[in-house]
Amino acid sequence: MTDKNIIWHKVLDDKKELPEGRVKTVTAAHKGICLTHYKGKFSALDNRCPHQGGPLGEGSIENGLLRCPWHGWDFDPCTGHPPGGYDDGIDTFPIKEENDAIFVGLEPEKPHETTVSDIMVETMINWDVTKVFGMVGHSNLGFADAMRRQEEKGNLNFYGIRHEGAAAFAASAYGKLTGKPAACFSIAGPGATNLYTGLWDAKVDRAPILAITGQVKTQVVGTGNFQEVDLVQGFNTVAEFNQRIQRDSRHAELMSLAIKHAILKRDVSHLTLPDEIQELKASSRAKAKTSKNRITPLTIAPPKEAVDEAVKLIKKAKRPVIIMGHGARNHKKEVVKFAERLNAAVLTTFKGKGLISDDHPLGGGVLGRSGTPIASWFMNECDLLIVFGASFSNHTGITPKKPIIQVDFDPLALSKFHQVEVAVWGEISRTLEIFQEEIKGETSAINPRNEIAARWKIWKEEKTKRLSETSDKGISSIAIFEAMNKVTPENAVMCVDVGNNAYSFGRYFEPKNQDFLMSGYLGSIGFALPAAIGAWAAVGNSRPVIAVAGDGGVCQYLAEITTLVNYNMPVKLIIINNNELGKISKEQRAGEFEVWKTALSNPNFAEFAESCGAWGKRVEHQEDLEQAMKELYDQSKPSVLEIIADVNLI
Structure with a gap:
């Protein structure tokens, strides 16, 4: 030179x-x-x-x-x-x-030449997949560099997490909240296998998600190379769309198909990229794809014969009850409007908690093990159940002893576990339009509003009695959630873990206009904190994001508090600390086993949060609870409120 x-x-x-x-x-x-x-x-x-x-x-x-x-x-x-x-x-x-x-x-660096990864990332962005959670490593550097270029242009946000499992949970929560896929990103081998639990969470809860994994170089695949796992084979059971990118693949088209499958199937799509493919120079003819005219409108009308049967049952029902599941999330206003015209009480599954406010005159709360006696009473007293977007899990306990009309976008979900009287395949909002046109106000339903109010009065009197139960060992769950009822912002997104904290949350927290995210069918411990990362990526600072977790769950991904700090995500994390896997202890007793290996040794979570750069506070006395919660919600930075609780007062 x-x-x-x-x-x-x-x-x-x-x-x-x-x-x-x-x-x-x-x-x-x-x-x-x-x-x-x-x-x-x-x-x-x-x-x-x-x-x-x-x-x-x-x-x-x-x-x-x-x-x-x-x-x-x-x-x-x-x-x-x-x-x-x-x-x-x-x-x-x-x-x-x-x-x-x-x-x-x-010598001066040569100008960047467009790579296969550039084409694929641009395609991803064109399909509105702009949030990526993951970890950059040695077998995904080429694809990561393509994302870096797009992030510098303001087209994409990449959130580096501390464990790939948290990345998959964050992307799953994003999909549950928005109905759109986010991506989780990992290296080959152990990084990819760490995604697995969060991907199953998305799959069974029907959340669209895109998994992108690095892979060792093609020439050593199958030789037992360092960190080599057959990822296509390994992801076969969880991924609806599952492909390894090759040198001669139609790269933009594969990315488009992956995202299309995730959206339409509400499922997992997985692409794995061998190391040498990621930096391969793209053909001069290669262009990024867009989503234009690639997805048909989803406003599917139900078959006429199903509508006729459903309308006949609805017209003659005197005590109809509507149940909304998570699948009705994007149609909650239309369902509530239909209920108001029909004079029907509205219950929700636990995954559907908050789709109708508890203070709505037709709202009957959550049904099932995490629910209220109001909801179960109305289900047992009804003469017709109209179920929208629910999957009839054992946890929810929708009785098969009542006549049922089930409406769902997925024909395989209809009559999945037992035969129902009328199975209606159609998009929920479109189906409701047709129901209302056919019913024309001709119903026999009795106004249930006074009964609903009376049942809420009975339940609130019971909660008041439970609120008086105190202990020297810690604060009761009902006191915790009663304080939350008073001060939690009405527009918050709330992410819930599993265990006794979740059961108490479902039973005692009274939703107004909040959205709720949880690991529903999979019921995976550790969901709440990484889910809050995904929720914040979806709503930013436009809405408060709150995570509620027990001490057992939060420790699964405790290091993600540093992720909150790193990206200045003002998530509010409430940790209920009783030094025990309380739900497992309860199950051991119920099964007549010895209580064994459920005691926990915990850090001071508030001090741990402060050591990470977050705000932290510990509460040990009930009289300090409400004020501490107000302080938590007033913080403008990542914040942790640790509450010492009595494991027996749930």
């Missing part, structure tokens, strides 16, 4: 930083340099050993030779030549000293 082509890069502010006889890795522009100091001379060599790519700057000078730290090959520390006349030497670069600083001269 000529002097005119050289650009000088300062790599040491003071040459004393590198003593005689030592080597060091430095970076000039994007180039890794092995800087050596030998016999009073500074030299700059390519940092990559030509054999295995070992970082020579991490090696040492032994007997006058630079030794590769990976396999021990020797090179002259000034010229880069190997001893013995071999031709596998190392490139060197010019050096200059100015005022004790060391500079390395390089």
Whole structure:
């Protein structure tokens, strides 16, 4: 290279930083340099050993030779030549000293050439997948670099988490809240397998999600290479769409198909990219794809015969009850409007909690094990159940002894566990339009509003009695959630874990206009904190994001508090600490087993939060609870409120 082509890069502010006889890795522009100091001379060599790519700057000078730290090959520390006349030497670069600083001269970097990863990331963004949660590592660097370029343009947000399982849960929560896919991202091998639980959470709760994993180089697939796992085979059971990207793949089309499957199937799509494919230069003809005219409208009308049967039952029902599940989330206003015209009480599943406010005159609360006696009473007294977007899990306990009309977008969900009287396949809002047109106000339903109010009065009197139960061991769950009822913002997004904290939350917290996210069918412990990361990515600072977790659940991903701090996510985390896996202890007693291995040794969670850079406070007395919760919600930074609770007062 000529002097005119050289650009000088300062790599040491003071040459004393590198003593005689030592080597060091430095970076000039994007180039890794092995800087050596030998016999009073500074030299700059390519940092990559030509054999295995070992970082020579991490090696040492032994007997006058630079030794590769990976396999021990020797090179002259000034010229880069190997001893013995071999031709596998190392490139060197010019050096200059100015005022004790060391500079390395390089030719100008060549302009970036579009890669396969660039095309795929741009396609992803065109399909509105702009939130990615994951961890950058050695087998996904090319794809990560393509995302970096798009993030610098403001087209994408990447959130680096501390565990890939948290990335999958965050993306799952994002999908549950928005109905749109986010991506989770990992390296090959263990990084990819760590995604698995969160992907199953998304799959069974019908949340769209895109998983992107790195992979070892194609030439060593199947040889037992370091961190090699057959990811296509490994993801077969969880992924609806599951492909390995190859050199001759239609790269933009595969990304489009992956996202289309995730959206339409409300399921998991997985793409894995071998290391060498990620930096492959794209063909000059390769273009990113868009979603234009790639997805049909989903406003599917139900078959006429199903409508006729359903309308006949609805018209003659005197005590109809509506049940909303998570699948009705995007149609809650239309369902409530229908209930008001029909004079029907509205119950929800636990996953559907909050789809109708508890203070709505037709709201009967949550049905099932995490629910209220109001909901179960109305179900048992009804003469018709109209079920929207619910899956009839054992946890919810929708009785098969009553006539049932079930409406769902997925025909396989209809009559899945037992036969129902009328199975209606259609998009919920469109189905409701047709129901209302056909019913024309001709119903026999009795106004249930006074009965609902009376039942709420009975339940609130019972809650008042339970609220008086106190303990020296900690605060009762009902006191915790009663305080939350008073001060929690009405527009919050609330992420709930599993265990006794979740049961008490379902039973005692009275929703108004909040949204609720939980690990429903999978019931995975540890969901709440990473889910809050996904929820914040969806709503930003436009709505408060609150996570409620027990001490057992939060410890699964406790390090993600540092993720909240790193990205300044003002999530409010409430930890109910009773030093026990309380639900498991209860199940052991119910099964007539000994209570065994459920006691926990916990840190001071408030102090741990503060050590991470978050706000933290611990509450041990009930009289301090409401004020502490107000302080929590007033914080403008990531915040943790630890509440010492009595495991027996749930």
